[in-house]
Every structure is written in structure tokens, then in C-alpha cells.
Amino acid sequence: MTTRRRILGGATAAGVMAGLGGSLAAAADGSGAAGVDPAVRRRRARDAIVAVNSGMRANYAALKADLIAYLSPVLVVENDAKGGRFTLVHDGGQESLHPVGEVFELAKAVSHVPLGIFSIIAPHLGDRVPNIPGADRIDAHDLKMVAFGATGATGWITPLRSYADTLTAARRQLGGAGLPPGMAASCARVLDGALRFVEVSTAAGSFDIRSFEDFSADVHAALRTNMRYAAEAQIAGVQGVLRKWRAEIGEESWKDLYAVVLSQWATSVRNQNSLIIGPCMNPAKVATHLIDLPCAEPPEDPVFVALDNLARIVQDDIAAELVFPTDHAAADALKGPQDLLADEILDQLGGATAGGTPYSAPASAGDACPLRRRGTDGG
Structure with missing residues (x-):
């Protein structure tokens, strides 16, 4: 493979360093800058320093681009309505399929009906939380933002009837x-x-939070039944394809498997596929080799996105130990999702957690902290 690196030719290392040293000395003593405005000199100096980071980023990106071709074996999972599109990347080849049975998609489709109705009527729910079970779990401010439409409007009727036609056909x-x-x-x-x-x-031309909750509570047991069927199909399909691929590539390769699961933020913790994949991996490497990667939207090329991110993770794992050989805390930060400056920032903030200045409600507001109402210690 052609690499991005070229050997410096026509000059010894000493000659190169001498040339660099001369340039640095000239810059330091201001030679060639006579008559230049001090602000301009300072801007040029700062730009020269920033260029150091630009050079690093260019070389870092080049290493990452080269490394992608050598990542193996890698399991890439794109969560979707069919239970996930699975791709095995191994020794330069790829195989993709949907291993989960159709029962999964059918069970999920019907289970999403309450959410489908909610999505149509939400703007007209009204911005006041009624006295209903679980009322303290509804954030009043969030409700006001979601229920942005007028309660007396009737624009929801046509789309709701249209959705009902779809439900009737099903x-x-x-x-x-x-x-x-x-x-x-x-x-x-x-x-x-x-x-x-x-x-x-x-028919009534109206609804409210209570009437919607009555409907959703009434079908809850049925939703749970559908969830059970969906989970059974998911487990059977995923475990089946993992057994197949494990046998094909062999135990020696499988023990080093990376799995990258792409999902939206809302399903990136305890993701359904991650829960099934983890026990099928090398137990010693699950913590570092099973990666949940939240995406704002499903990417056009999920395999590339997964490999691009994995290349960064893999090269950072090695760089961390070499760049910070005497500071294991800094090395661990560079290797993981924690920002490298996190500990320093927390130290300077006096150990405060993320979130900035603690919120303090006016005395007249009483115990208005929503986090406290939700049963946390936050305030």
C-alpha cells in the first residue's frame, strides 16, 4: 500500500535541523519584520504556533485513513427497523446481512402505534400537567415546548384519520x-x-393528556407481549449469525473482535444488540472492544463511519501509552471517551460536576428543582 510518508532526501538530519534552527532564530529576533505593526507580528506568531496543531491533525488524519484498511476483525451493527444490519469486516473482505427474523419488525411496528398517535396529537395536548398518575414525572417546561399548538385547533384530525386508515388496513x-x-x-x-x-x-373534536393515557395504559400489557416476541427474535437472529461468523473466522481471530454498534443517542445505552453481542465476545476485551457509537442520524455509509471511528480509537490506545508513558491517568483519558482536560477542569472548578453553577430557585419558589422531584440529590 502506498503510504503518506516520504523520506527527506538531499539533506542530512543535521542539515535539516540547522535550517529549522536558523528559521526559528530569525523569527525570534524579529529579523525581516522591521516596520511591521506589533499586532501583525503577534498575529503571525500565533498563526505559526497554531500551524503546529494543524500539522499534527493532518498527519493524524493520514494515519487514521491508512489504518482503516488494517482493522480486522470488526463487527459493524447498524440498528434499524429490521433488528439491525450486521457486517463482518475480516481480512479485507465484508459480509452484510439482516439476521433477525421478521417477527421482530412486525412486533415493533404494532408496538409503535401509541407513539405514532402521540406524534400527531402532541402539539395540541395542552401545556398544563393534569392530576394524573405519574404527573410528577412530566417536566412542565418540556411539556410546554412539545405542546406548542393551540388546544382548540383541529388540524390534527385529518392526519389522525389518515393514520387510522393505515391501522385499519393492518x-x-x-x-x-x-x-x-x-x-x-x-x-x-x-x-x-x-x-x-x-x-x-x-368525533368529539378533542382529547387531552388523560384520555391519551387511558388509551396507552389499556394497551400496555399487549405492548409488553409484543416486546417479548421481538426480544426472542432478536436474540435468536443475532446469536445465530455470531455463531456462524465465529466458526468461519476461527477462535484465534474471534478473541480480538471489535464490535461497533451504531445507534441514536436514545438507544445507545444498554442497546439491544450490544446486550446480545457482549456475551459472545472475549470476556477479557468486552469493556474495550464493544463500542456503542451514537449518531445524530443513520449514516449513509455506516461501515465507513464505524471503521473511521474505530481507527481513531485503536491509534489512540497506542498513542496514549507512548505520549503519556509516566502519567497513566492522562493516558487513560486519551484512550477513552473522557476529554483529556476533564480532570484539570474539574480540579479548577473545585471538584464540581458538569452542569456549571448549581441552580438556586428563589425562596418564594419552594422546592422547585425538577431533579429533586424526580428523586435525585441534584438541585
């Missing part, structure tokens, strides 16, 4: 989908409950 075809009996019953309960909510709400 309900009519449910019997022919070949679902397990228990799952078919739970899907019917969710769809029937949703259609009743739509019918009552659109």
Missing part, C-alpha cells in the same frame, strides 16, 4: 400474517384500542 390483514397466536392477539388489542381512541377523539 387490522384487516392481521389474520393472514401468520403471526404466533399470542402475538396476533396482542397486536389486535393494540390496533383496536388505537382505533377506538381515534374514533372517540375525532
Whole structure:
């Protein structure tokens, strides 16, 4: 492979250093800068210093780009509606597939019905938290931001009826989908409950948080049943493909497997696929080799995004020990997701946690801290 490095030719190392030294001396004594405005000289000097970091970044990026071709074996998982697209990268080759059975997608599709209705009616829920079970778990400020529309508006009726048409079509075809009996019953309960909510709400031209919670609470048991079927399909499919690939590449390669799971922030902790993959990896390396990578949106090329990030992680693992050979705390920071300046910043903040100046409500507000109401010690 062609590398980015070229050998300096036509000059010895001593000659190169002499040339650099002369340039630095000239810059230090201001030669050639007679008559230049002091502010301009300072800007040039600072730009020259910043160029040092620019040079580092260019070489760092080049190393990362070269390293990608040597990453192996790597499991890349892109979470999606079908349970995840899995790609095995090994010795320059790739294989991709969706290993999870279709029951997963079907169970999730129906389970998302309450969220689908919520997404249509949310702007018109009203910005006041009613006296309902779990009212203290609803952030009043967040509710005001989500319920940004007028409560008396009727613009939600048409899209809700349109969504109901989709639900009706699914309900009519449910019997022919070949679902397990228990799952078919739970899907019917969710769809029937949703259609009743739509019918009552659109006929009355109104709804509120309480009426929506009544609907969602009524179908909760059915949702849990669907979750069980989805989880069973997920586990069977993922474990099956991991066994297949493990046998193909052999134990010697498998023990060094990296797994990069791409997901959105909301599912990046205890991600469904990560939970299944972890026990199938080398136990000694799970903590460092199973990487949950949150993405703002699903990337166009998830394999490249995963490998690009992994290359950074791998080269930082080695660089950390060589750049900070006598400071293991700094080395650990460079190797992990912690910012290298985190400890220093916390020291200078007096050990305060992230979040800045602690919030203090006016005396007249009483115990208004939402975090405290949620059962934490924060304030």
C-alpha cells in the first residue's frame, strides 16, 4: 500500500535541523519584520504556533485513513427497523446481512402505534400537567415546548384519520400474517384500542393528556407481549449469525473482535444488540472492544463511519501509552471517551460536576428543582 510518508532526501538530519534552527532564530529576533505593526507580528506568531496543531491533525488524519484498511476483525451493527444490519469486516473482505427474523419488525411496528398517535396529537395536548398518575414525572417546561399548538385547533384530525386508515388496513390483514397466536392477539388489542381512541377523539373534536393515557395504559400489557416476541427474535437472529461468523473466522481471530454498534443517542445505552453481542465476545476485551457509537442520524455509509471511528480509537490506545508513558491517568483519558482536560477542569472548578453553577430557585419558589422531584440529590 502506498503510504503518506516520504523520506527527506538531499539533506542530512543535521542539515535539516540547522535550517529549522536558523528559521526559528530569525523569527525570534524579529529579523525581516522591521516596520511591521506589533499586532501583525503577534498575529503571525500565533498563526505559526497554531500551524503546529494543524500539522499534527493532518498527519493524524493520514494515519487514521491508512489504518482503516488494517482493522480486522470488526463487527459493524447498524440498528434499524429490521433488528439491525450486521457486517463482518475480516481480512479485507465484508459480509452484510439482516439476521433477525421478521417477527421482530412486525412486533415493533404494532408496538409503535401509541407513539405514532402521540406524534400527531402532541402539539395540541395542552401545556398544563393534569392530576394524573405519574404527573410528577412530566417536566412542565418540556411539556410546554412539545405542546406548542393551540388546544382548540383541529388540524390534527385529518392526519389522525389518515393514520387510522393505515391501522385499519393492518387490522384487516392481521389474520393472514401468520403471526404466533399470542402475538396476533396482542397486536389486535393494540390496533383496536388505537382505533377506538381515534374514533372517540375525532368525533368529539378533542382529547387531552388523560384520555391519551387511558388509551396507552389499556394497551400496555399487549405492548409488553409484543416486546417479548421481538426480544426472542432478536436474540435468536443475532446469536445465530455470531455463531456462524465465529466458526468461519476461527477462535484465534474471534478473541480480538471489535464490535461497533451504531445507534441514536436514545438507544445507545444498554442497546439491544450490544446486550446480545457482549456475551459472545472475549470476556477479557468486552469493556474495550464493544463500542456503542451514537449518531445524530443513520449514516449513509455506516461501515465507513464505524471503521473511521474505530481507527481513531485503536491509534489512540497506542498513542496514549507512548505520549503519556509516566502519567497513566492522562493516558487513560486519551484512550477513552473522557476529554483529556476533564480532570484539570474539574480540579479548577473545585471538584464540581458538569452542569456549571448549581441552580438556586428563589425562596418564594419552594422546592422547585425538577431533579429533586424526580428523586435525585441534584438541585
